[in-house]
Amino acid sequence: MDYIKSPMNYIGNKYRIIGQLKRWFPKQIGTMVDLFCGGCDVAVNTAAARIIANDINVYVIRIFQSFQRLGLFATLDYIDETIAAWGLSKENKDAYLKFREHYNKSSRNPLDLYILMCYSFNYQFRFNEAHEYNNPFGANRSSFNEVMRANLVRMFPRLAGIEFVSEDFTRLDLTGLGPGDFLYADPPYLLTCGSYNDGKRGFKGWGEEDEQALYALLDRLDAQGVRFALSNVSHHKGRRHTRLLNWKAEHGYHMHRIAFNYDNCNYHANNRNAITREVLITNY
Numbered sequence: 001m002d003y004i005k006s007p008m009n010y011i012g013n014k015y016r017i018i019g020q021l022k023r024w025f026p027k028q029i030g031t032m033v034d035l036f037c038g039g040c041d042v043a044v045n046t047a048a049a050r051i052i053a054n055d056i057n058v059y060v061i062r063i064f065q066s067f068q069r070l071g072l073f074a075t076l077d078y079i080d081e082t083i084a085a086w087g088l089s090k091e092n093k094d095a096y097l098k099f100r101e102h103y104n105k106s107s108r109n110p111l112d113l114y115i116l117m118c119y120s121f122n123y124q125f126r127f128n129e130a131h132e133y134n135n136p137f138g139a140n141r142s143s144f145n146e147v148m149r150a151n152l153v154r155m156f157p158r159l160a161g162i163e164f165v166s167e168d169f170t171r172l173d174l175t176g177l178g179p180g181d182f183l184y185a186d187p188p189y190l191l192t193c194g195s196y197n198d199g200k201r202g203f204k205g206w207g208e209e210d211e212q213a214l215y216a217l218l219d220r221l222d223a224q225g226v227r228f229a230l231s232n233v234s235h236h237k238g239r240r241h242t243r244l245l246n247w248k249a250e251h252g253y254h255m256h257r258i259a260f261n262y263d264n265c266n267y268h269a270n271n272r273n274a275i276t277r278e279v280l281i282t283n284y
């Protein structure tokens with residue numbers, strides 16, 4: 001099957017392994033919750049009667065909500081006009097910095113943030129403590145190119161029916177979910193080098209307490225009869241995710257191996273034993 005790629009190039013996105021994940025997803029889903037949706041690569045590639053996509057990063061959620069509100073043609077017009085008006089290109093650092101200043105100091109328009117991200121280093125959403133976007137320029141590499149445009153166009157029809165929410169996962173009311181429903185959880189990984197953990201994104205990082213709260217939530221959903229799937233790593237750079245493995249064993253959940261090439265993450269670790277094992281844990 002041909003999967004849709006999010007036009008966000010979101011760090012930690014699951015696009016490359018979506019086919020493997022979906023092998024283990026339920027075939028019939030009433031309500032699907034993508035609890036840590038990020039760039040939304042998983043939600044847009046899942047069929048369900050109702051889809052709820054949540055992320056604590058309210059700025060990313062507002063971009064999706066703007067896409068929905070404006071529709072495809074007005075979105076593309078806005079993007080093209082803004083790029084032309086500000087002279088944005090992958091060579092023009094000065095234009096990028098001026099536009100970033102404009103976004104931070106006056107516009108705060110979610111579509112401007114999307115455009116900024118397209119010209120930024122590694123397409124990342126990074127904010128300072130004042131919630132100003134502070135990712136540097138993606139010189140000679142990043143732009144709203146033809147591939148991004150094509151991905152945006154292809155994603156639009158799938159976005160239409162998704163309900164976007166921005167909450168800390170512990171604050172979502174999931175008590176209405178039951179048998180027939182499905183929750184996918186792709187949290188920041190405690191063991192890996194993802195930059196969510198460093199607290200530099202203007203949002204709180206991810207720590208042991210969050211991990212524990214997530215396991216407790218998944219146990220409650222299990223008791224409600226809701227099916228869940230949790231992405232994570234069981235091993236990383238020679239370390240074993242003992243807490244995860246114990247929790248899984250204690251509750252009799254199932255663990256599936258997922259092939260994932262972590263080269264980008266391991267560039268500084270030349271150790272052959274430093275394996276990373278991506279897994280999917282399910283309660284069904």
Ligand SMILES: C[S@@+](CC[C@H](N)C(=O)[O-])C[C@H]1O[C@@H](n2cnc3c(N)ncnc32)[C@H](O)[C@@H]1O
Pocket residue numbers: 010011012013014015035036037038039040041042054055056057167168169170186187188189196205206210
């Ligand atoms: C690995 S990424 C998800 C990537 C996504 N599955 C994709 O394919 O693009 C993890 C996400 O969790 C979000 N997050 C971190 N802490 C959170 C929290 N406490 N509640 C909700 N979302 C959170 C981050 O903002 C980030 O977008």
